[in-house]
Amino acid sequence: MSDLTKMSAAQLAKAIAGKEASAVEVAQAHLDRIDAVDERVHAFLHVDREGALAAAAAVDAGEVTGPLAGVPVAVKDVIATKGVPTTAASKILEGWRPPYDATIVERLRAAGTVMLGKTNMDEFAMGSSTEYSAYGATNNPWDLGRIPGGSGGGSAAAIAAYEAPLAIGTDTGGSIRQPGAVTGTVGAKPTYGGTSRYGLIAFSSSLDTPGPCARNVEDAALLHAAIAGHDWRDSTSIPQPVPDVVGAARLGATGDLSGVKLGVVKEFAGDGSEPGVLSAFHESLEALVKLGAEIVEVSCPHFQYALPAYYLIAPSEASSNLARFDGVRYGLRVGDDGNRSLEEVMSLTREAGFGPEVKRRIILGTYALSSGYYDAYYGQAQKVRTLITRDFEAAFERVDVLVSPTTPFVAFPFGSRTSDPYQMYLADLFTIPTNLYGGPAISVPCGLSEGLPVGFQVMAPTLADDRMYRVAAALESSVGTLTPPAL
Template structure:
C-alpha cells in the first residue's frame, strides 16, 4: 500500500470505501507518523490513539456489513484544542484548564463522529486562541514544518502544522481574526473560515462570541469543502447559528477545479495592494492574480476605505468580549484552583488562580477589554469600534456590488522566526491585518497557497458575501488547478 499519509482526504476515503485499505491501517499509519515527527513539530497537545483506533474499527465494521459510508468515513482528522470532546483533555492551550476532560461533545466533534471521521487528537494553539504564532501556548510553541525555527501561524498553528507535516489529512480550526487562514498561508495549506453562524459554536470555548467561527483546514480545496459540508449547517444549540443549509461548497470546488472562471469578477482591494506587505509576498500574489485572469476571471479594483480601521476596531471588540467570556474561569467550577487551603478567601482563590492560570497575552487582552468596557470609556472605545464595524460591513456590501469575490494576500509576511515579534504586540497583531475585516463583517474567507517567497509559502485570500461560501471554493479550486499544492521539505 502506498504511503497514505501523503494522500489527500478524498483519496484516502476512496481507498477505504473500495476496500483497498482499512480505516485501522490508515489511522495507524498517521499515528505512526505522529510518533515519528511530532516530538519536533509539537502540533499535538493530546493524541487519542485508543479512541482513534476504536473509531476506525467501527468504520471497518460498517463497510464489512455493507453499510453505506459517508464521503469522509475513516479519514483521520486533528481537532484544535478549543473544541470540547467528551472525555478528551481540552485545555485551550492554557494552564487554567490543564487536565480538564469535558463531559460532552461540541457540535463540530459530534458531527465529525457521525460522519465516520477518525479524531486523532487535539492540536496546539495560542492560549484561548489569542495570538498569531502559537508561541503563546502554555505548553510550548509549534514549529512550522517548512522551517522548524519559524512559527506555523496562529492561533491554530497546531492544526496547520499537523497538515503540513503529514500527521493528518484534515484538521479543524477556529477563526476569530484570521486564526485559520493565517496559519494556512504560512504553512502552505488551505484554511477556510465559513460565514459566521454557518458552523456551530456550541462546545467552542469562547474568546470573542461575535467573531469566533470554527472551520475546515486541509491540504486541498476539495478536501476543505468536504470537511466544511460535514461540520456546517444549522444547530439549534447555538443561538447565532443561521437556519439555512450550507451552500453547495463541494460542487463549487469540483467546478473550480476545471479551471474555468469565465464571467467571475475578482475585486482587488486597493487598500491591501501592498501597504505593509513584504515584496516577495506581493510578487507571489500578483503572479497568482495573473494566473486567475488567464482562467477567464475579470479583475476590478474596489476601494474599502474603512478597512484601515479594522485592526484597531478588532482590538477593542475582541478583548472586550474576551474580558466578559473569561470571567467564568474563576477557580471555583472547573479547571485549575490555587490557594484553596482554608486560609485564603474565595476572592483570593479567584485572584491567585487567574494569576497562575492565564498567560501574559490573555492577561493583556483581558485588561484591554475591561478598560474599554469600563464606566466612562464604553462609548468612547467599545461603542466607537462597533460603529467602525458597521462601516466595514458597508464597505463589503458596496464592494460585492462590483465583484463576486474580493482577493488579497492572506498575510503581509511569510512565517517569521520564533521570538522575533513577541516583544512587540503590535507587530504580532499585524499578522492579521488582511484577515480581520472578514471577521468583523461576518462573511467567509479562504486562504489558498499561491507560491513561495524566500522558500516559504504565501497564501492568497478569497473573501465572499455572507452565505456565499461556495464562491470562494470555486475560485480557490481554480487557483489550485494552476498553482498546485505545495510540498514542504522532509522533516
C-alpha cells in the same frame, strides 16, 4: 512516510469505501507518522491512540458510515471533546475532560472521521504564532525555527507535516487562514453562524468561527460540508441550507472562471507587505485572468480601521467570556488552603493560570468596557464595524469576490515579534475585516517567497461560501499545491 499519509482525504475516503485500505491501517499510518515527527513539530497536545483505533475499527466493521468514513482528523484544542483533555492551551484548564461533545465533534463522528487528537494553539486562541501556548510552541514544518501561524498553528502544522489529512480550526481574526498561509496549506473560515459554536470555548462570541484545514481545496470543502449547518443549541447559528461548497470546489478545479469578477482591495495593495508576498499575489492574479476572471480594483476605505476596532471588540468580549474561569467550578484552583477568601483564590488562580497575552487582552477589554470609556472605545469600535460591513456590501455589488494576500509576510522566526504586540497583531491585518463583517474567506497557497509559503485570500459575501471555494480551486488548478521539505 507511508503512502497512506500522502493521500488526500478524498482519496482516503474512496480507498476505504472500496476496501483498498482499511480504516485501521489508515489510522495507524497517521499515528506512526505522529510518533516519527511530532517531537520536532509539536502539533499535538494530546494524541488519542486508543480512541482513534477504536473509531477506525468501527468503520471497518460497518458500524459507522459517512462521507468521510475512516478519514483521520485533528481537532484544535479549543473544541470540547467528551472524555478527551481539552485545555485551550491554557494551564487554567489543564487536565479538563469535557462531559460532552461540541456540535462540530458530533458532526465529525457522524461523517465517520477518526479523531487523532487535539492540536496546539495560542492560549484561548489569542495570538498569531502559537508561541503563546502554555505547553510550548508548535514549529513550522517548512522551517522548524519559524512560527506556524496562530492561533491554530497546531492544526495547520499537523496538515503540513502529513500527520493528518484534515483538521479543524477556529477563526476569530484570521486564526485558520493565517496559519494556512504560512504553512502552505488551505484554511477556510465559513460564514459566521454557518458552523456551530456550541462546545467551542469562547474567545470572542461575535467573531469565533470553526472551520476546515486541509492540504487542498476539495478536501477543505468536504470537511466544511460535514461540519456546517444549523444548530438549535447555538443562538447565532443560521437556519439556512449549506451552500454546495464541494460542487463549487470541483467546478473551480476545471479551471474555468469565465464571467467571474475579482475585486482587488486597493487598501491592501502593498502597504506593509513583503515584496515576495506581493510578487506571488500578482502572479496569482495573472493566472486567474488566464482562466477567464476579470480583475476590478475596489476601494474599501474603512478596512484601515479594522485592526484597532478588532482589538477593542475582541478583547472586550474575551474579558466577559473568560470571567467564567474562576477556580471554583472546574479547572485549576490555587491558594484554596482554607485561610483565603473566595476573591483571593480567584485572583491567585487567574494569576497562575492565564498567560501574558490572555492577561493583556483581558485588561484591554475590561478597560474598554469600563464606566466612562464604553462609548469612547467599545461603542466607537462597533460603529467602525458597521462601516466595514458597508464597505463589503458596496464592493460585492460590483464584484463576485474580493482577493488579497492572506498575510503581509511569510512565517517569521520565533521570538522576533513577541516583544512588540502590535507587530504580532499585524499578521492578521488582511484577515480581520472579514471577521468583523461575518462573511466567508479562504486562504490557498499561491507560491513561495524566500522558500516559504505565501497565501492568497478569497473573501465572499455572507452565505456565498461556494464562491470562495470555486475561485480557490481554480487558482489551485493553475499553481498547484505545496509540499514542505522532508522532516
